Amino acid sequence: MLAKSMKPLGFLVLALALSAPAARAETYKVGAIMAMTGAAAFYGTVMTRGAQLAIDEINAAGGINGNKLELVIEDHKGGKPQPAVSGMNRMINLHNVQAVLSSFSAPTLAIAPIADEKGIMVLNGGGVSAKMIGASKYLFHNRSLATDLARALAVRAHERGFERMAQIGIKDEFGDSVIAEASRIWKKLGHTVVATEQYPQGAINVDTQIAKLRASKPDVVANWGLTNEAGRIVKRMRDLGMKQPAITMEWGKEAKKAAGGKGDGTEVVSDFFAVTDDNPWGQRFAKAYKDKFGEDPEYYAANYYENIFVIAELLKRGAPWNGAAMAAELRKNPTFDSVFGGKMTYQSNGVAIKRVGLFVVENGDRKFVKLTSTKID
């Protein structure tokens, strides 16, 4: 009797199930807070190119479980915290972003409390200040931070037998942190920092700083300039008669141009992105980038390309479109394929371990020398 009375109910349930609408494909909006205007607009350009390229590839392959990704870009105007905060709030309130690509240290630090409050996963591929470590439980980095690169640079200078180091960098969160860390390690190695000069953000003329570096008679100059600044500093050093070697943490097309042919011999310690035979994904990325934009990718483009694939991988692993959930999934399984080759693993502090390479500038371009150590003997 019971079975008979259950039949109509069963038919009803079946009918309801068949009539339920199929799950609709969603569009997941990924936020990006970049330097789209101002003196550092070059960064925003290459970073968003990398991210958009990844999104286009993922969407062309059908998206993630049928859902597409979309990039929403906000401008922090070259590293200003206040526009970064406004942009973050806009993206959350208007677009329901659950993952944000951040850049530059100061804007990343500024949005970190919002990430904590709203449970938004933030992926940084550009800023290097060690102050970002622990700023938010949802903040992760896929580039070596200042502490790693400062250590690598100091170790290299020590390896070459130098005693007196002069430093030059920008006066901001990043500049302060690399200079402080490099000074600490250099002194720990028993050497002397003979001059530390900093220039304001956006400054083009650094002649005063170079004059003071020159007067301090260093053995080596730690050049913490980024993109074109790195090249401009070396050029002005040579213009003003300085022959001391320079070691920097960045050397790309912008630095090459700004150096005006005077960059040869500069050493570079940097995250090691190279298009090699043992890195087929990197080869595909570099080709796609070159085909679309007409130039080889900077490693910043590679970082943000990679960050989008980290998000995609988290969603494929079953994490819902929720920042806190994605961050939890990342911590549970912190290893991902890397466009830099092989795998990368996020440490408990949120920083992915990446290989740091030593390069030397020849004919304006950086040439790989060896993998370098960040350990102090």
Added chain:
Amino acid sequence: MDLLLQLAINGIANGSHYALLAIGFGLIFATTGIVHFAYGPLYALSAYFVWMSVAWLGLPFVAALVAGVAASTVVGMLAYLWLHRPFERNQSPAFVVMIVSLGLFIVVENGIGIVFGTDTKVLEEVTYGIHFVGDAVISELQIAQVVALVLIGAALALFLKLTNYGKAVRAMTDNPDMAAVIGIDTVRISVLVFAIGSAIAAIPAVLVLIKDGATPAMGFSAVFVAFVAVIVGGLGSIRGAILGGLLLGMVENLGMWKIPTEWQSSIAFVVLFLVLLLRPNGLFKGQ
């Protein structure tokens, strides 16, 4: 002492650069009363015109320089005729004209980035040597900056003193209403000073292009420094603009002898405050 000498050399060279910017900006400001904020990005545009003439059109440097100055002159004139002049005709308040200029600033700066890209433009074809003064270094580019100031400053002074147009500019600087009453075509003179000011801006722009490369945002610091130098030197005075620029350059460099260089950008404001405290009309009251 070597450091002091080097800082003095840098100060004179940088000061010459600032003085050139101040001359052009000050001429426009004093004659028309327009705070031409767009002077900065138009200065940047001059550098890009020269770069484009070499890189895209294949012109030799000297021809590119002439083309760049000419293009800058035309753009400056058009900026007045198409943007400022309609607001003047409507007798808009001065702050409205200032906002318009700020708007042009943003449009031109972003337009440069869109058209030319945000990467640094350089002219590797143009090189220069260095010379030693004791242990201090002076580059041929720094010498060019000083020589440019001397030549342009002298030429402008002679123009203002000896030519009818120059006298008309001075009359309009003194009293634009009276200048109109006595029959001076103030619109024509305004176009003229925009042309001259923009042409002058092209010279320091090209020198910076050779020395440091050009970027879309390079105009901001240029107009800021020009504005401060003009106020320090005294509005309406070419001599004041030159001395204001040189003073800024020297203080920015020599002032860093013992002070950390991160304070360099603040020093301009300190100079501005001190001078205006002691001489509210600037170092020279103007002609």
